[in-house]
Amino acid sequence: MARIKLTGNDAASAIAIARKQLDQGAEGPFLFDLQVDLADALALNPETLAESIDVAEKAYRSDPSDPLAPRALYNAAFSALQSNQYEKAGQLANEFIQRFASDQLAADVRFISAESELMRGNVDGAIAKYQALLDQASADASQRPVWILRTAMALNRMQDYKSCIELLNREYETIKDDAQKAEAQFLLGQAHMLSEQPADAAASFERCATLVPGTSRATEAMLLRGSALLAAGEADAASQVWQSVIEADGASRMADQARYKLAQAAADAMRHEDAIRLYQAIIDGKHDPGLIPFALYGLGWSSMQVGQHQQSIAPLTRLIDEFPEHALADDALLARGISHRTLSDWASAKSDLQAYLKREPAPEGENLGHALYELAIVEQKSGEFASAAERLKRLIREVPEYPSMDDVLYELAWSSRQAELPADAVSSFRQLYERFPESKYAAEAAYFVAQDAYQKGDWAAAATSFRAAADKTNDASTSEKALYRLGWSYYKESAFEDAKNAFAEQAKKHPQGTMAIDALMMVGECSFKTQAYEEALTAYSSGRDLIRSSDDTAQSITDAAERQVRELILLHGGQSAAQLGRWDDAIAWYDDLKTRFPATAYLPQSYYETGVAYQQKGENAKALDYFKQVAERYRRREVGARARFMSGEIYFGDKQFDKAIPEFQAVMFGFGGEDAPAEIKNWQAKSGFEAGRCSELLMQNAKTDEARDRAKSFAIQFYKYVIDKHADHELIAKAKDRLAALGGG
Incomplete structure (x- = not known):
C-alpha cells in the first residue's frame, strides 16, 4: 500500500501507512521494503528530509545483505547531501563504494562522494573523484552531462581553466540538452575570461544566450559577454550588448545590472556625465536593491570627478547612513571627506577623515594614504602645520608605495616650512627631487634645497641644485631665478667663467625677464673681474x-x-x-x-x-x-682723499710744486687726520711721500742756500711723517731711504 501511495506522489499517505505498520511491529520479508518506502516518502518532504537519512541508514544497517540495502544506503547518502550534511553524505557514499562497487547505483554514489568533497572545500579531492567517475562511467550514462558540468565548475574553482576548457571541448558533443549545453558554454566563457581570453569568452557567452533565449541564464550570459567584449577592447560592442539587455526589459534586475556595467564603463572612459545618469537610473528604479549602495557610491564618485562636489555629498551620505555595514561605507566616508575638503568645509572634512581613520578594521594601503594626505591638507588650511607634517610622515612610513609620493613630500616640505622646521623642509625637498627627478615639483624642490645651501655659504652645493632647478623647470620665472642664483653661486666661489656662462644663459633665455638687466650686468662683472674688459x-x-x-x-x-x-x-x-x-x-x-x-x-x-x-x-x-x-x-671719505691726492699729482706732474704740496698736506692732515680709517691712511702716507718728493725737487731748484735748506727741512718732515705715522705702509722703506739720503735719519 505504501508503494502504491508513493507511485501516486502521495507521500503523506505513504508515510502514514509505513509508520502504522512499523509501529505495530511489522516483520517478515517485506520489513526492509517497508523501511525503504518510509525513507523514500520522508525524503520527498523538506521538513522530514533529515529524518529520512536516519530511517534509510537504519534499514541498511539492519541487513546490509538485503537486495535493497544498496538502495537504502544510496538514499541515506543522497538525502544527507540534500540536507547539507556533506561530511555524513561523504561517509555514506564512500561506504557504498567499498561495499557495492559494482552496483548499478555506484556511479550516482560516486557523484555524491565528489559533491560532498566539493561542498566541504576539498576541490582537489572533488576533481579527482569527478574525473574518476567520468573515466569509469559509460559514455551514454544519463547523468554524464551533469557530471561533466560539475567537473568543469570544480576546475574553474581550482583555477585550472585550461583543463576546464579541454574537458568541455572534448565532451561538448555528448551533451544533448540545450539547457546543459548553455551551461557548458557559460562555464567555457568563465574559463576563457579568467584565463585572459576575452574574445573567446564573448563567443561562449553569446552561444549560451542563444541556446536558452529569454531565460535569466541567457541574460546573465549577455551581461558577461559585454564584460568580455570590453576586456577585448570592443567597448562599443560591449555597450550595445548591455543596452540590448536594458531594452529587452528595462524594469528588470538584470537591466539595472546592465546599467551598472554601462555606468562603470562610462566612468572608466571619463564620461562621468553618462555615468551619473545611469547610476541615478539604478537608484530611482530600485529594480536590484543589492546594487543601490554601489550606485550611490558611483554617483558620488563620478560627481566628484566632474567637480560637482556639492552634488556628491547627498548620495555618499545616504550610503553611509542607510548601509553602514556595506563594504563601500568606509570608501564613501573617505570620498565625502575629500568633497568637503574641496568645498573648503574644513570642519566637516576633518570630521569625516578622522572618523575614517578610526574605522575597524583599520584602513590600510592606498586608502589610508588618501585619508592621511587629505587630512594633512585640511590641517594645513586650518593653520595646523605641525600636525599636517606628522600626518604626512605617517603616510610615508605606513604607505611607502603610495602612488603620489612626490605630492606627499612636497606638502610635507611646505608644512615643515610653515611649522618653522626649516631643516625638515629642506630634507623633504631634497628627497623629492632626488627620488622623483621627473616630478612636476622637482624644479621647485631643487630650488629650495639650493636656497638653503646658498644661505649657508655652501656655494658648490647651491650651484648643483640651482643647475638642477634650471634644467627641470618649465616655468620661466623659476628658470630665470635659478640661473641667476646659479651665476651668483659660482661668482661667490670666484668661478667667474662659470658664473658668466650662467648669467649669459639667463640673459639669452629670458631677455624680457624681470632680471634680464641684472644678468647682463653680472656677465659684465664676471668679465671685469677677470680683466676681460672688451x-x-x-x-x-x-x-x-x-x-x-x-x-x-x-x-x-x-x-x-x-x-x-x-x-x-x-x-x-x-x-x-x-x-x-x-x-x-x-x-x-x-x-x-x-x-x-x-x-x-x-x-x-x-x-x-x-x-x-x-x-x-x-x-x-x-x-x-x-x-x-x-x-x-666728500671730506671724510676715501674717494675724497684719493681725489685730493690726484690733484696733487697733476700739479706735481706740471712741476707746480707750490700747488702740489698743499694738496698733499690736505690729505695728510685732513679727512680725519690721525683718526682717519685705514683706507684713507693709505692716501695720507702716499701724500706724505709725494710731498717729500716735491720738497726734494724744490730743494734741487732752489736759488739760495736758505731756500734749499727750507725745502730740505720740509722734505725731512714729510718723510718722517710717513715713517712715524704710517709704519706699516708699503712706502716706509723708500721713505727711510730718502730720509737717510737727506741726512735726517
Whole structure:
C-alpha cells in the first residue's frame, strides 16, 4: 500500500501507512521494503528530509545483505547531501563504494562522494573523484552531462581553466540538452575570461544566450559577454550588448545590472556625465536593491570627478547612513571627506577623515594614504602645520608605495616650512627631487634645497641644485631665478667663467625677464673681474641699451636695488672703457650715470673716474675741476682723499710744486687726520711721500742756500711723517731711504 501511495506522489499517505505498520511491529520479508518506502516518502518532504537519512541508514544497517540495502544506503547518502550534511553524505557514499562497487547505483554514489568533497572545500579531492567517475562511467550514462558540468565548475574553482576548457571541448558533443549545453558554454566563457581570453569568452557567452533565449541564464550570459567584449577592447560592442539587455526589459534586475556595467564603463572612459545618469537610473528604479549602495557610491564618485562636489555629498551620505555595514561605507566616508575638503568645509572634512581613520578594521594601503594626505591638507588650511607634517610622515612610513609620493613630500616640505622646521623642509625637498627627478615639483624642490645651501655659504652645493632647478623647470620665472642664483653661486666661489656662462644663459633665455638687466650686468662683472674688459664692455653695452630703450632714470626706477643695477652698469661700463684707453667713451658712460641718476651713491666715484679720464686725455684743468669737486664734497671719505691726492699729482706732474704740496698736506692732515680709517691712511702716507718728493725737487731748484735748506727741512718732515705715522705702509722703506739720503735719519 505504501508503494502504491508513493507511485501516486502521495507521500503523506505513504508515510502514514509505513509508520502504522512499523509501529505495530511489522516483520517478515517485506520489513526492509517497508523501511525503504518510509525513507523514500520522508525524503520527498523538506521538513522530514533529515529524518529520512536516519530511517534509510537504519534499514541498511539492519541487513546490509538485503537486495535493497544498496538502495537504502544510496538514499541515506543522497538525502544527507540534500540536507547539507556533506561530511555524513561523504561517509555514506564512500561506504557504498567499498561495499557495492559494482552496483548499478555506484556511479550516482560516486557523484555524491565528489559533491560532498566539493561542498566541504576539498576541490582537489572533488576533481579527482569527478574525473574518476567520468573515466569509469559509460559514455551514454544519463547523468554524464551533469557530471561533466560539475567537473568543469570544480576546475574553474581550482583555477585550472585550461583543463576546464579541454574537458568541455572534448565532451561538448555528448551533451544533448540545450539547457546543459548553455551551461557548458557559460562555464567555457568563465574559463576563457579568467584565463585572459576575452574574445573567446564573448563567443561562449553569446552561444549560451542563444541556446536558452529569454531565460535569466541567457541574460546573465549577455551581461558577461559585454564584460568580455570590453576586456577585448570592443567597448562599443560591449555597450550595445548591455543596452540590448536594458531594452529587452528595462524594469528588470538584470537591466539595472546592465546599467551598472554601462555606468562603470562610462566612468572608466571619463564620461562621468553618462555615468551619473545611469547610476541615478539604478537608484530611482530600485529594480536590484543589492546594487543601490554601489550606485550611490558611483554617483558620488563620478560627481566628484566632474567637480560637482556639492552634488556628491547627498548620495555618499545616504550610503553611509542607510548601509553602514556595506563594504563601500568606509570608501564613501573617505570620498565625502575629500568633497568637503574641496568645498573648503574644513570642519566637516576633518570630521569625516578622522572618523575614517578610526574605522575597524583599520584602513590600510592606498586608502589610508588618501585619508592621511587629505587630512594633512585640511590641517594645513586650518593653520595646523605641525600636525599636517606628522600626518604626512605617517603616510610615508605606513604607505611607502603610495602612488603620489612626490605630492606627499612636497606638502610635507611646505608644512615643515610653515611649522618653522626649516631643516625638515629642506630634507623633504631634497628627497623629492632626488627620488622623483621627473616630478612636476622637482624644479621647485631643487630650488629650495639650493636656497638653503646658498644661505649657508655652501656655494658648490647651491650651484648643483640651482643647475638642477634650471634644467627641470618649465616655468620661466623659476628658470630665470635659478640661473641667476646659479651665476651668483659660482661668482661667490670666484668661478667667474662659470658664473658668466650662467648669467649669459639667463640673459639669452629670458631677455624680457624681470632680471634680464641684472644678468647682463653680472656677465659684465664676471668679465671685469677677470680683466676681460672688451667682453665686459660688450655686456655692459647691452645693459645700457636696455636702460636707454626704457629711458630709465631716478624718477622711473624707484626700487633701490633695481636702480643700483643700472647705476653699476653705467659706472663699470665707463671703467671698462677706461681700462681699454677709450677715454671719451668712458666719460660718456659717466655722464650718462650722472644725468640719469644724479643722486646715485656712485656719484663721487663717477666724478673721480671722469677726472681720471680727463687727466689721461691731457686735459688737466678739467681733471682738476672734477677732482676738487670730489675732494670738497666728500671730506671724510676715501674717494675724497684719493681725489685730493690726484690733484696733487697733476700739479706735481706740471712741476707746480707750490700747488702740489698743499694738496698733499690736505690729505695728510685732513679727512680725519690721525683718526682717519685705514683706507684713507693709505692716501695720507702716499701724500706724505709725494710731498717729500716735491720738497726734494724744490730743494734741487732752489736759488739760495736758505731756500734749499727750507725745502730740505720740509722734505725731512714729510718723510718722517710717513715713517712715524704710517709704519706699516708699503712706502716706509723708500721713505727711510730718502730720509737717510737727506741726512735726517
